[in-house]
Amino acid sequence: MLLPHTTRLASTLRVAVNSKFSVFSRFYSDAAPGTLAKTPLYDLHVAKGAKMAPFAGYSMPVLYSGESVGESHNWVREKAGLFDVSHMVQHRLTGPGALPFLHSVTPSDLTCLPQFRSTLSVFLHPVTGGIVDDLIITSHGPDSFYLVTNAACKEKDLAYIATNMKPFSSDVKHEVLTGQGLVALQGPLAKDILTEYLTGLTGTPADLSKLYFGASMFVEIPSLGERLHVARAGYTGEDGFEISVSERNTETVTTGLLDVGSAGGRIRLSGLGARDSLRLEAGMCLYGHDLDDTTTPIEAGLKWLVGKTRVMDGNFLGAETIGRQYNSWSFVPRRRVGFFVEGLSAREGAEIVEKGTDSVIGKITSGCPSPTLGKNIAMGYIRSGFHKQGTEVGIRMRGRERSGTVTKMPFIETKYNKAP
CATH class of the missing domain: 3.30.1360.120 (Probable tRNA modification gtpase trme; domain 1)
Structure with missing residues (x-):
């Protein structure tokens, strides 16, 4: 994508x-x-x-x-x-x-x-x-x-x-x-x-x-x-x-x-309409929205694509930053996570706040009603420490705060034909 x-x-x-x-x-x-x-x-x-x-x-x-x-x-x-x-x-x-x-x-x-x-x-x-x-x-x-x-x-x-x-x-x-x-x-x-x-x-x-x-x-x-x-x-x-x-x-x-x-x-x-809702249910990113030049692969939940031997040799662009984050989560300030959202579907740019406060702890990057699940889903970046599954947050949309819950992705089980 x-x-x-x-x-x-x-x-x-x-x-x-x-x-x-x-x-x-x-x-x-x-x-x-x-x-x-x-x-x-x-x-x-x-x-x-x-x-x-x-x-x-x-x-x-x-x-x-x-x-x-x-x-x-x-x-x-x-x-x-x-x-x-x-x-x-x-x-x-x-x-x-x-x-x-x-x-x-x-x-x-x-x-x-x-x-x-x-x-x-x-x-x-x-x-x-x-x-x-x-x-x-x-x-x-x-x-x-x-x-x-x-x-x-x-x-x-x-x-x-x-x-x-x-x-x-x-x-x-x-x-x-x-x-x-x-x-x-x-x-x-x-x-x-x-x-x-x-x-x-x-x-x-x-x-x-x-x-x-x-x-x-x-x-x-x-x-x-x-x-x-x-x-x-x-x-x-x-x-x-x-x-x-x-x-x-x-x-x-x-x-x-x-x-x-x-x-x-x-x-x-x-x-493209169905392609967007399908990829979001599958927890997949859309560049320019869920990924950009400021987002590292570790923050984006893509640590798996970073080779351990590559971190050790460090011979690639941005290796210093990625190496630190790869070896210690303490250097990862935010995480890409999924959300279930009550009420309206969350839009990109909606602020994520700590439940019951005005403290902004993240932003939504993609969201839509899930045709498969029949509920509103979204993904976004949230401050480390609030990223754990089940964490309740507030999501500000149209001047109102909606309830959101951090959930694992993908939202639905993938059906790839994987080698046995």
Whole structure:
């Protein structure tokens, strides 16, 4: 799932889950319609009755005609949703300097990453250890890595990469894969649909049963004249796949999946509205809201992606700050936690106060009504010491204090197809 605060998208989530076209203002910006980029699926979205909105410099579908955000959300939880994520930025790093470069700007131990396996990681601020962007890194070999970064941070990331790659420039090649689309097939029926689709294309029975969460593979498709990069991944908490495909074939693959999934009414196109509520239920962050340059991975609850050996060698940006926090919670001033909220849904920026006082102890970064749980959920940062599950707090919204309770995340159990 990266802009400086001065250019971040509007963050307030205004949604009536059962309305037909709920307004998610976090997906709107001040960009003029004529300046927005279009994904390879733009015409398909319009033809399918999508409500389009500016997001990360692109015109993206928020919702499709005839359904509410809650209905779209529940469809993905019960069947399969197909998301256009072609706005995300895909990269390739190759050469003997690729691994040393990535080790210099992330805290991940990529020497432990097997070929065709992926990990969540973060680009780090050199001084604060804050998160410049979160990204997925996939190993295609010792000297070859595939990265996916956030669309809203494209220019910021490219400048960051160019600056920090200079010491390695003779040994590493960086390519932005501008000719690629990316679609995410998510939900409990995703595997069946993709298996049927790939089998039909290749004429050979496709077996995805041992492609576990975090793994990927290339699938040769002679009829399309290319190979698809298929990763068992996603940002909904459900089982699913992300498929990287050439721009020229993105609509062909998408309509093919929709045609296969239409048998038995198993699939629908899904938009940003459902994607936001799904990822929040799964406890996942949205950069520019739940993560930013001032937030360290330890504060964000992402300690697991920091390699212990990396902390010991300290050869990455922000290592001093992250090392202190990794080794002692006393150096971690705040924690990212979940909340159940009574009354109205909590909006980004709402103050968290110590129960019964005016003492501000944190802020909400994301919130929405949970279609799955039927209650209001939120995540945010709270002062260490107040972060324990069950702690009761006050959340100030619209001049009133609502009751909130700190709870663990994810809010719902994830359903990834993990290796036994």
